[in-house]
Amino acid sequence: MYLVVEQLLNGLQFGLLLFLLAAGLTLVFGIMDFVNLAHGSLYMMGAYFAATFVAWTGSFVLGALLALGATLLLGIALEYVALRHLYGRDHLDQVLATFGLILFFNDAVRLIWGPAGLALPLPVWLTVPVEIIPGVFYPAYRLMIIAVALAVAALLYLVVMRTRVGMLIRAGASNREMIGALGINIKLLFTLVFGLGAALAGLAGLMQAPILTVQIGMGENILILAFVIIVIGGIGSIRGAFMAAIFVGVIDTMGRAFLPDLLRKVLSGAAASTAAPALSSMLIYLLMAIILVVRPEGLFPAAKR
Amino acid sequence: MMPKLNVSNSVAALLCAALVLLPVYSAVTGNIFILTLFTRIVIYALAAASLNLIMGYGGMMSFGHAAYLGVGGYAVGILAAEGIGSGFIQWPVALAVSALFALVIGALSLRTRGVYFIMITLAFAQMAYYVTSGLSRYGGDDGLTVYKRSDFAGLINLSNRSQFYYLCLACLFGGLYLIWRIVNSRFGLVVQGVRSNEQRMQAIGFHANRYRLVCFVIAGTICGLAGALLANNTDFVSPAVMYWTRSGDLMVMVILGGMGSLFGPVIGAIVYLLLEELLSQVTEYSGLILGPVLLLIVVFARGGIMGLLGRMSRA
Numbered sequence: 001m002y003l004v005v006e007q008l009l010n011g012l013q014f015g016l017l018l019f020l021l022a023a024g025l026t027l028v029f030g031i032m033d034f035v036n037l038a039h040g041s042l043y044m045m046g047a048y049f050a051a052t053f054v055a056w057t058g059s060f061v062l063g064a065l066l067a068l069g070a071t072l073l074l075g076i077a078l079e080y081v082a083l084r085h086l087y088g089r090d091h092l093d094q095v096l097a098t099f100g101l102i103l104f105f106n107d108a109v110r111l112i113w114g115p116a117g118l119a120l121p122l123p124v125w126l127t128v129p130v131e132i133i134p135g136v137f138y139p140a141y142r143l144m145i146i147a148v149a150l151a152v153a154a155l156l157y158l159v160v161m162r163t164r165v166g167m168l169i170r171a172g173a174s175n176r177e178m179i180g181a182l183g184i185n186i187k188l189l190f191t192l193v194f195g196l197g198a199a200l201a202g203l204a205g206l207m208q209a210p211i212l213t214v215q216i217g218m219g220e221n222i223l224i225l226a227f228v229i230i231v232i233g234g235i236g237s238i239r240g241a242f243m244a245a246i247f248v249g250v251i252d253t254m255g256r257a258f259l260p261d262l263l264r265k266v267l268s269g270a271a272a273s274t275a276a277p278a279l280s281s282m283l284i285y286l287l288m289a290i291i292l293v294v295r296p297e298g299l300f301p302a303a304k305r
Numbered sequence: 306m307m308p309k310l311n312v313s314n315s316v317a318a319l320l321c322a323a324l325v326l327l328p329v330y331s332a333v334t335g336n337i338f339i340l341t342l343f344t345r346i347v348i349y350a351l352a353a354a355s356l357n358l359i360m361g362y363g364g365m366m367s368f369g370h371a372a373y374l375g376v377g378g379y380a381v382g383i384l385a386a387e388g389i390g391s392g393f394i395q396w397p398v399a400l401a402v403s404a405l406f407a408l409v410i411g412a413l414s415l416r417t418r419g420v421y422f423i424m425i426t427l428a429f430a431q432m433a434y435y436v437t438s439g440l441s442r443y444g445g446d447d448g449l450t451v452y453k454r455s456d457f458a459g460l461i462n463l464s465n466r467s468q469f470y471y472l473c474l475a476c477l478f479g480g481l482y483l484i485w486r487i488v489n490s491r492f493g494l495v496v497q498g499v500r501s502n503e504q505r506m507q508a509i510g511f512h513a514n515r516y517r518l519v520c521f522v523i524a525g526t527i528c529g530l531a532g533a534l535l536a537n538n539t540d541f542v543s544p545a546v547m548y549w550t551r552s553g554d555l556m557v558m559v560i561l562g563g564m565g566s567l568f569g570p571v572i573g574a575i576v577y578l579l580l581e582e583l584l585s586q587v588t589e590y591s592g593l594i595l596g597p598v599l600l601l602i603v604v605f606a607r608g609g610i611m612g613l614l615g616r617m618s619r620a
Contacts, residue, residue, distance in 0.1 A: 035420065037553075085604045091420060092366060096560045097603040099553045104596025111590050224431065224549060231424045278439025285428040285435075289413060292425045296417040 002136050007257045008250065009132075013142045015249020016149035020204035021222060022229040022241040023156060024197025030236025031172045032190050034083070035091050037098040039201055039226065040219025041105035042078075046071045046202025047209040047218065048109060051118040060123045067206050068199055075198020079191050087190070106216050117215035120206075145207050152203065153242060160238060169193060173236055225252075228288045233300055240300030248284055255280040312618035313611055317568035320575070324474055328467040340466055346578045347473045348534045351480050353558040353570035355527035358484050360556070361565030362493065363520045364500030368423045369410070369430025370555050373403045373525045375547035377532025379437060382449040382542040392455030392463075396533055403529020404522050406433075411521035415514050430547055437544040448543025451536055463537055473534050477571070480527050485567055487523065496520045561602060563611025572610050 025039050049070045054063030082101070086094050122141055129137035160166035168189055171179045180186045205219070212218065229248050233240030260276035267275065291299060324347065331340040352374055359365040380399035389395065410429045417425055443449045454463035463469050487493045498506045499513045506513050536542040545551070554577070562573025580598070584591035606613050 029420075082600055082604075089603075091423070092360075092556070092560060092564070093603045093607075095368075095423075095553075096557055097600045099557060100596040100599030100603075102550075102596070103592035103599070105592075107590040107592030107596070111593065220550065224427065227424055228428065231421060235420065274439055274441050278435050281435040281438070282432040285432045288428045289425055289432075292417050292421055292428075293413050296421055298421075 003257075005133070005136055006138065007253055009138055009142065009146070010257075011250030011253035012246060013145050013149075013249070014253055015246035016146055016153070017204050017208055018222070018225055018229055018249050019153060019242050019245035020149055020200045020207075021226040022233070022245050023153075023238055024200040025226050026230040026233070026236055026238060026241045027169070027193055028197045029230060031169060031176075031193055032087055033176075034087060035094045035098065036083070036197075037095060037223065038078070038101035038105065039197070040223030041102055042071060042075060042198045042201040042219070043205035043208075043222060044109065044214075044216070044219040045074055045105065046205030047120070047214040048113055048118065049202065050206035050209055051120045051214045052113075054120060060126070064206050068202055071202025071205075072195050072199040075202075076191055076195040078198070079194040083194070084187065084190065102220070109216050115216065117213040120209040120214055122210045141210065148203075148207065152200070156200075156238065165189075165192070225284065228284055232288055232291050232298055234298030235301075237298075237300050240298060243300060244298075248287075251287065252280075252284050255283040259283070311615075313566070313568070313614040316572075316614055320568070320572065321478075324477075328470055332467070337466065340470055342578075342582060344466075344470045344473055344538055345535075346575055347470070347477050348531050348538060349555070349558065349578060350571040350574035351473070351477045351534070352528050352531035353555050353562070353574045354477070354480055354484060354567075355524045355531065356555050357559045357564060357566075357570040358487065358527070359521055359524040360559055361569070362488050362500065363496050363517060363524075365415075365517060365521060366423045367414075367426040367521075367524075368549065368552050368556065369426035369428070369433075370524075370528060371549075371551035372410075372430035372433045372547050373407065373528035374532040374535055374551070375433060375437060375542070375544065376403045376406050377529035378536035378542035378546060379443070379449070379532075380529070381455060381533045381536045382451050383443055385451050385453060385455075386443060386449060390453050390456045392457045395455050396530070399529050399533040400526050403532070404526040406529075407522045407525025408518070411518045411525070415517050415521065427549055427552070430552055431549060434544050434547040434549075437547065444543070446544065448541055448545070451540045451542065454537045454540065455533075469537070473538075476530060476534060480530070481567060481571070483523075483527070487520075488567070492516065492519070557599065561599070561609050563609030563615075566609075566611040566615075569609055569611040576610065 021039065021043060024042075025036065028034050028036050028039075046067055049067035050064055052063075053066040053070070054060055057063045057066065078101075082097070086097055126141040126144060128140050130140045130143055132138045132143075158166075160169055168179060168184055171184075172186065172189060172193075176186065208222075225248065229244045230241055232248065233242075233244030259280045260272065263272040263276050263279070266272070324343070327343055328340060331337060352370070355373075356367065356370045359367055377399040380402045381395045384390075384395045384398060410426065414422055414425045414429065437443075438446050454469075457463070461468055461472060463472065488497070495506065495511050495516045499511070499516060503513050532546075535546070558573035558577050559570045560573070561577055562571065563569030580595060581591060584594055588594070602609070608615070
């Protein structure tokens with residue numbers, strides 16, 4: 001029972017992390033109609049920046065904040081230098097160009113930080129387990145991830161739904177030309193949104209960093225998961241991304257934790273132990289395929305253009 | 306249909322001649338490396354050409370095309386591991402399994418359009434990737450070594466470098482000829498018509514998705530052949546060959562060379578893999594140059610290299 005609670009929380013934490021990544025992706029996709037494969041690279045850069053700045057300042061929080069700022073600036077610079085020439089182009093062109101950026105970032109990281117991964121140690125106050133309900137302990141750091149991600153999600157909701165900038169973002173998502181014609185500086189808006197997305201990806205990367213190692217290519221696997229989420233959730237919909245991210249996070253984690261035991265009850269021991277890891281890794285993709293076959297527009301499609 | 310004499314066709318013809326004469330050059334200069342490099346390039350050119358059939362002519366942006374490389378490769382590898390070494394069995398099985406795989410994926414994926422199609426093909430390729438990673442009997446994550454290349458009963462020796470090269474080249478030319486015939490047939494025209502305007506084709510009375518699906522299966526089968534060649538070339542097959550970045554590589558080759566032109570993917574494969582190889586000799590960090598080059602090509606050279614050549618011949 002405790003194991004189920006723990007794994008549910010792990011799933012929630014992973015899902016919220018995925019949401020941070022997917023939110024940026026779906027914003028950029030929904031508003032600028034831009035497929036950004038390099039989003040995973042920004043996630044990786046966030047983690048590398050954090051590892052560097054934390055070692056440099058000696059403080060986890062300060063280092064994380066600096067890393068967040070650095071990823072934001074990197075995102076804005078990237079948009080300004082390269083990506084703004086690709087708006088309005090074919091999705092395929094964007095895939096090719098941002099695929100090139102992945103190659104670039106992977107080798108740039110290898111040049112600057114070397115091929116070996118980095119570790120991002122946690123401060124002592126975050127390593128202690130917390131008793132969440134009597135008898136159940138849960139790592140404080142993972143709780144902090146949940147809290148931060150929820151706060152960011154709420155903030156994002158407020159910004160998008162309750163502020164003028166958010167209104168422009170939503171207007172841009174439904175009709176780009178029209179808000180340009182109404183005298184809104186759409187280029188600036190795009191740059192801002194891209195920077196915001198980059199910062200969210202960086203935040204996800206730097207929060208994930210202490211749990212996994214910081215390494216080259218860390219963004220590639222999780223990028224695909226983020227794409228799965230925005231596709232399941234319906235492209236351009238932040239609410240859809242949130243629901244789908246939690247859904248995917250919980251299913252993935254629970255699948256990995258409990259599928260082997262479940263399979264062992266049905267199949268023979270040897271067959272189960274070979275099938276289980278493969279099956280639990282592909283569970284998410286299976287889910288996406290089923291959802292797309294049944295509902296080709298995703299579960300929560302954004303309003304029609 | 307007689308091909309016209311212009312810059313792009315001349316380049317394609319010269320390229321074919323160079324590919325045919327390459328083993329001679331290699332034998333004269335004793336440069337074996339170039340032959341092994343180009344064997345790999347020719348195999349990838351075949352895979353890219355098959356992707357071009359659905360992407361360029363059919364408008365189906367598959368982001369999971371490398372899956373067939375793996376399916377074809379694993380068919381050969383698994384049969385070899387089980388003691389069936391005859392190419393007369395291995396290769397037809399590789400083609401049949403790839404075709405079946407493409408049929409299932411295509412039938413489900415073609416219900417979606419646009420970005421959703423890109424993502425669902427990707428999802429299926431990732432599933433194939435994880436399935437093969439879980440095949441612990443056949444090496445799992447670490448991949449499967451193919452100890453003996455396919456045996457064609459003395460007809461052709463795949464372990465001989467130039468014979469194997471010519472086999473790959475024959476497959477490439479055969480594949481290109483097939484694609485050329487398909488594209489110019491009634492079937493191919495319907496597929497291209499569906500790409501330009503699906504509703505209109507439906508209204509004239511064509512069952513658009515059926516045509517699409519057949520095209521998808523043909524492309525998957527050709528790529529399965531490339532997979533069988535690749536497994537023989539590297540004597541090894543691993544899940545990594547199906548990873549999504551490999552599908553991305555194939556897409557890059559097609560777009561770089563010029564989507565929707567017969568020789569575009571061949572040129573794309575040659576340029577991309579040569580560039581990768583040359584850069585890796587100059588610097589350890591080839592991506593630092595290759596990445597921005599791709600970006601610049603997208604921004605400044607629309608329609609890829611073939612598009613550039615086409616503009617040159619008009620100018």
